Amino acid sequence: MVILNRARIVKTLDKVNQIGLTESGINRLAYTVEDKEAKYFIREQCELIGLQAKEDAAGNLIVRRPGLNDSLPAVAVGSHLDTVYGGGKYDGTIGVLAGLEIFRMLEEGEIKTLHPIELIVFACEESSRFNFSTLGSKAIIGAIDKDYVKQLKDKNNYTVPEVFEKQSLNFDHIEHAVRKESELKVFLELHIEQGSQLVTYKKTIGIVTGIAAPLRVALTIVGKRAHSGTTSMENRQDAFLAAAEIALKVEDAAIEEAKFGTVATVGVVDVLSSAMNVIPGKANLKIDIRSTDVSSRNRVLEKIKAELKRVEKSRKVKVGIEWMTEEEPVHMDQKVIKEISSICEKNNIPYMFMASGAGHDAMYMAKRWPAALIFVPSVNGISHHPDEFTEIDDIVNGMKVLKELVLSYAILADENVRREA
Ligand SMILES: [Zn+2]
Structure with a gap:
């Protein structure tokens, strides 16, 4: 089985984090030029290895790797690239890069899966620009109150529809972003903890059981x-x-x-x-x-x-x-939780079960599909700050767990097994 490429992960993380970098952290606010550039970078990297990408009506970037049976529901992974003002290098970004690295690895190894695999780069996860968070994932499940969102303004008095227009999007058509339940099999997100429990308990992986x-x-x-x-x-x-x-x-x-x-x-x-x-x-x-x-x-x-x-x-x-x-708390899927814990055990990766105190795109995706949220440690629990830091070993381990999880749901095709034998 091919493995993740650590040096490539470091290099890509560095590349993405040049976009919007300032002396006081990363400014890659939702629907800005920097946000678009970061999404474009990911899109370009995926297209370079032959994958197709598109942007939906909410500005979510969706990259798809076809399955051998492409009519089967896709196994989706994803997170976000937008940041707060003066944000860090890891929040959201590592979840997106995990998807890219899994694609690169599968392409390199010519690994085929029965189910298609998707990477979703969610638009506007952070509330910093419009005081409204997880816009992209809410759009995918059809949970956008159009009249409410329409009147939201950023600090320069631009409304959401105006900002959409600048990005060649039409807010009036946002419902086109809604996905049917039958389109996805499962949704899996890798994210930094943004708290200090994993460091305190000396664990590498946090398996989120519910989002408060x-x-x-x-x-x-x-x-x-x-x-x-x-x-x-x-x-x-x-x-x-x-x-x-x-x-x-x-x-x-x-x-x-x-x-x-x-x-x-x-x-x-x-x-x-x-x-x-x-x-x-x-x-x-x-x-x-x-x-x-x-x-x-x-x-x-x-x-x-x-x-x-x-x-x-x-x-x-x-x-x-x-x-x-x-709001109602969201519970993550029990079967997926069990699968993640057995992957950790098999790979001798220390893990713990935990609740998430903060909302994430996985919280909304979980309302429609079985979903999982996997945390890796945040040093000193710092996040939404330039000092946000996660060890590269932890990121690689998180991506490894996610990769195995993706493969267990996307199902390796028989021909891979024959080739490896
Ligand atoms: Zn985040």
């Missing part, structure tokens, strides 16, 4: 604005202190659910009309609770709600709660 989904609420705490010098301590209705107590309870409630991988964060705190000599009369908190376990997530919410009642009484404030989002 956020439940977000906004709280408005109304107390009474008053003079800080003339209002005695027992007569205060301090909205900020009420907010502070609630925020600490959010932390406690999440810690109690830690064994379910549940996390909760107060990411936005606004204390209104604050001045040194004024007792804050109003505060807003935004709370993000994430878990792959809905009941654990709900328990955190219930504890927070109980705390709101207590704080309303003890601090004589009113707390309003507004629902922002409540």
